[in-house]
Amino acid sequence: MALKGVMKLINGGVTAPKGFLAGSMSCGIKKSGKSDLALLFSSTPCVAAGTFTTNKVRSGSVVLSRERLKKGFAQAVIVNSGNANCCVGKKEIKDAKEITKALSAELDIKKDLMLIASTGIIGRPLPAQKIKNGLKALVNNLSNSNGTSFAKAIMTTDTVHKEIAVEINIKGKVVRVAGAVKGAGMICPNMATMLAFFTTDAAIETKALKQAFKESVHDSFNKITIDGDMSTNDSAIIFANGQAGNSIIKNNTKDYFVFFEAVKFVTRELSRKIVLDGEGATRFIEIIVKGAKAEDDAGLVAKRIANSNLVKTMIAGGDPNWGRIAAASGSSEADINPERMDIYFGKVLVMKNGAGVNASRGLLLDIFRKKEIKIIVDLKSGKHADRIWTCDFTEEYVKINAEYET
Amino acid sequence: MALKGVMKLINGGVTAPKGFLAGSMSCGIKKSGKSDLALLFSSTPCVAAGTFTTNKVRSGSVVLSRERLKKGFAQAVIVNSGNANCCVGKKEIKDAKEITKALSAELDIKKDLMLIASTGIIGRPLPAQKIKNGLKALVNNLSNSNGTSFAKAIMTTDTVHKEIAVEINIKGKVVRVAGAVKGAGMICPNMATMLAFFTTDAAIETKALKQAFKESVHDSFNKITIDGDMSTNDSAIIFANGQAGNSIIKNNTKDYFVFFEAVKFVTRELSRKIVLDGEGATRFIEIIVKGAKAEDDAGLVAKRIANSNLVKTMIAGGDPNWGRIAAASGSSEADINPERMDIYFGKVLVMKNGAGVNASRGLLLDIFRKKEIKIIVDLKSGKHADRIWTCDFTEEYVKINAEYET
Numbered sequence: 001m002a003l004k005g006v007m008k009l010i011n012g013g014v015t016a017p018k019g020f021l022a023g024s025m026s027c028g029i030k031k032s033g034k035s036d037l038a039l040l041f042s043s044t045p046c047v048a049a050g051t052f053t054t055n056k057v058r059s060g061s062v063v064l065s066r067e068r069l070k071k072g073f074a075q076a077v078i079v080n081s082g083n084a085n086c087c088v089g090k091k092e093i094k095d096a097k098e099i100t101k102a103l104s105a106e107l108d109i110k111k112d113l114m115l116i117a118s119t120g121i122i123g124r125p126l127p128a129q130k131i132k133n134g135l136k137a138l139v140n141n142l143s144n145s146n147g148t149s150f151a152k153a154i155m156t157t158d159t160v161h162k163e164i165a166v167e168i169n170i171k172g173k174v175v176r177v178a179g180a181v182k183g184a185g186m187i188c189p190n191m192a193t194m195l196a197f198f199t200t201d202a203a204i205e206t207k208a209l210k211q212a213f214k215e216s217v218h219d220s221f222n223k224i225t226i227d228g229d230m231s232t233n234d235s236a237i238i239f240a241n242g243q244a245g246n247s248i249i250k251n252n253t254k255d256y257f258v259f260f261e262a263v264k265f266v267t268r269e270l271s272r273k274i275v276l277d278g279e280g281a282t283r284f285i286e287i288i289v290k291g292a293k294a295e296d297d298a299g300l301v302a303k304r305i306a307n308s309n310l311v312k313t314m315i316a317g318g319d320p321n322w323g324r325i326a327a328a329s330g331s332s333e334a335d336i337n338p339e340r341m342d343i344y345f346g347k348v349l350v351m352k353n354g355a356g357v358n359a360s361r362g363l364l365l366d367i368f369r370k371k372e373i374k375i376i377v378d379l380k381s382g383k384h385a386d387r388i389w390t391c392d393f394t395e396e397y398v399k400i401n402a403e404y405e406t
Numbered sequence: 407m408a409l410k411g412v413m414k415l416i417n418g419g420v421t422a423p424k425g426f427l428a429g430s431m432s433c434g435i436k437k438s439g440k441s442d443l444a445l446l447f448s449s450t451p452c453v454a455a456g457t458f459t460t461n462k463v464r465s466g467s468v469v470l471s472r473e474r475l476k477k478g479f480a481q482a483v484i485v486n487s488g489n490a491n492c493c494v495g496k497k498e499i500k501d502a503k504e505i506t507k508a509l510s511a512e513l514d515i516k517k518d519l520m521l522i523a524s525t526g527i528i529g530r531p532l533p534a535q536k537i538k539n540g541l542k543a544l545v546n547n548l549s550n551s552n553g554t555s556f557a558k559a560i561m562t563t564d565t566v567h568k569e570i571a572v573e574i575n576i577k578g579k580v581v582r583v584a585g586a587v588k589g590a591g592m593i594c595p596n597m598a599t600m601l602a603f604f605t606t607d608a609a610i611e612t613k614a615l616k617q618a619f620k621e622s623v624h625d626s627f628n629k630i631t632i633d634g635d636m637s638t639n640d641s642a643i644i645f646a647n648g649q650a651g652n653s654i655i656k657n658n659t660k661d662y663f664v665f666f667e668a669v670k671f672v673t674r675e676l677s678r679k680i681v682l683d684g685e686g687a688t689r690f691i692e693i694i695v696k697g698a699k700a701e702d703d704a705g706l707v708a709k710r711i712a713n714s715n716l717v718k719t720m721i722a723g724g725d726p727n728w729g730r731i732a733a734a735s736g737s738s739e740a741d742i743n744p745e746r747m748d749i750y751f752g753k754v755l756v757m758k759n760g761a762g763v764n765a766s767r768g769l770l771l772d773i774f775r776k777k778e779i780k781i782i783v784d785l786k787s788g789k790h791a792d793r794i795w796t797c798d799f800t801e802e803y804v805k806i807n808a809e810y811e812t
Binding site: 054055056057058084086087088089090091121122123124125230231232309310313314316317318319321322323324326327329330331336338341351353354355356393394395397398399401402403 | 460461463464492494495497527528715719720722723727728730735737757759760761762803807
């Protein structure tokens with residue numbers, strides 16, 4: 001995606017905006033000894049917003065952070081990887097409360113401003129004592145140069161860490177927006193997202209921050225899918241500490257839209273990185289459904305295609321077997337007329353009005369050899385469109401998930 | 407499943423009931439040279455019923471057979487494998503009509519009693535001339551000992567042919583019910599089913615046949631899933647020619663229920679064979695959801711678990727990671743209370759009231775080493791239950807579907 005107007009890509013991640021510090025350490029949750037505890041902290045209280053999984057089975061960490069974010073303020077979040085703190089019973093909330101309470105004392109901030117997120121295996125009690133034992137060292141590790149270590153410490157099956165930062169200009173003041181995410185499997189649209197943390201030094205009113213964040217998440221993390229499985233722990237949280245010193249951004253003003261574009265860019269790019277790092281993935285697939293009677297119809301068809309194992313294995317195999325796309329489209333609940341439906345691979349028309357057309361097989365094989373593949377379905381029945389990003393489905397995905405150790 | 411009362415398993419498939427002949431041949435659709443054309447024929451006209459895919463994108467063969475079955479009569483069905491006769495446009499119906507017309511002339515039966523079914527690659531024009539050239543030889547091959555060749559000729563990615571036959575007694579007369587099916591991928595509940603053909607020499611009224619068949623299909627093929635992908639070609643058809651000479655079976659009589667049990671048994675056993683032959687499958691999984699507020703809720707949870715790639719790869723890996731089952735349950739649209747939910751592997755309780763319990767890992771690993779695994783989810787919120795059969799999800803599935811040649 002091209003950077004719009006005055007937006008500038010800068011180095012670093014969540015600690016790029018002013019006043020944010022991060023730290024990480026290994027407290028012993030992961031057998032591998034890799035970092036499994038991460039802390040993100042703002043030197044001053046922030047306006048904050050979050051979206052969380054819609055799964056009815058959810059982690060105690062999600063329950064607590066969601067509750068605390070209702071007032072719209074936060075100052076820090078602790079993240080543990082390797083254990084989901086889920087399906088354990090009342091201990092989940094108890095652990096989440098105790099850990100955040102101890103850490104808020106250590107950081108000398110109000111306990112209600114302290115959030116928690118967890119990711120990893122479901123159904124194992126969180127080793128809360130190990131975490132509590134590590135808090136002092138974690139706080140001591142805080143630094144404004146530890147954004148990347150933070151992004152690494154939240155990983156589970158991810159193969160690369162994922163972070164980004166941009167700079168914009170609000171009435172002469174430099175404002176920064178940044179983010180770090182983790183996620184490579186158990187990812188499906190409309191579940192909020194995986195773990196994603198955003199920081200900005202913008203001064204912004206709560207309502208404007210909430211709106212910009214909600215729309216950005218809808219446009220990014222809610223439009224990607226890897227395996228159709230919805231997590232119990234997905235959390236996306238944004239912190240705005242106002243240290244850029246800009247005049248406060250109000251909803252729907254010109255400044256708002258400059259800020260909104262930055263948040264949208266950061267969330268989109270990070271959602272793209274998640275798909276590129278999809279478990280076992282070798283290809284990035286963009287599915288665009290247009291010409292739908294309603295946006296919901298476009299989304300239903302796109303989602304059905306994106307979650308079809310037959311479509312995804314076909315792309316893994318490099319085979320332009322568009323019939324599987326037609327079949328997936330027809331099996332969605334969307335209101336479509338198969339006799340009007342066109343399908344394209346990139347710019348090449350392969351099905352017109354529900355029937356195959358003669359497309360050059362050489363040309364199609366070339367398209368399927370590329371790292372990024374675009375599938376367009378034109379329903380020719382209306383003006384609505386939607387898009388989803390996904391990845392192919394390889395033997396490696398099965399291997400990763402069959403061998404994931406409990 | 408135990409045979410009920412007077413039901414007796416007998417040898418053979420669709421030609422076991424009196425008056426049914428079958429034939430097969432290779433007409434050149436499959437590059438491998440394997441049989442790709444099959445014919446099932448009753449020496450006298452039959453009362454008949456069928457259910458078909460609910461995919462909005464459907465084969466011309468489905469459209470024609472569905473239309474012809476509306477009157478409730480049929481005498482023969484031709485099946486081609488290797489080509490779905492789908493997403494080709496108007497030629498689909500034209501080919502289906504011409505082939506059935508030529509074949510009905512060859513068989514000397516009314517053309518409206520001639521049905522057609524197709525399975526294979528989507529989007530390639532049916533090589534109708536090759537099929538027409540083969541019709542004479544196909545009819546010459548008809549014999550009452552060719553049930554098994556019929557079952558073999560309808561296969562695509564199936565590794566074994568699937569047939570069964572039983573004998574019952576209706577007021578002193580021997581009545582037979584038999585079936586043959588194909589299907590190993592692109593299989594998902596509530597799409598009618600794959601290709602399935604049933605024969606019986608019972609004399610039965612149309613209404614009773616329809617009801618027995620509809621309920622049996624609902625209880626069998628609509629309760630299995632392999633990959634969550636819904637086919638464009640699924641067809642299940644039953645023929646009853648009355649040659650057993652029993653007094654005609656009427657709806658909801660004692661005789662009806664004896665007959666119904668036989669149809670239910672045959673469809674269930676064949677649906678089970680499909681799951682056992684699921685593409686790449688190494689394990690048969692029965693998912694039972696009980697204690698639901700409504701049957702729909704039980705079905706939604708069971709289906710969500712059965713279609714979860716994470717659950718299916720976990721079983722392929724032999725790992726009793728029940729958290730994935732809890733997560734899948736919570737992400738369904740069913741009305742459930744996670745804090746009441748229990749999960750069992752076989753008879754071993756692994757989660758109680760939403761929290762893990764200490765179960766012997768040795769015991770669980772033993773269960774996961776078996777060929778058949780039972781997962782029970784008790785929602786403890788009502789009296790409704792449902793079950794789904796599925797299989798595990800292996801690297802081999804991906805290999806088969808990545809390499810499936812177009």
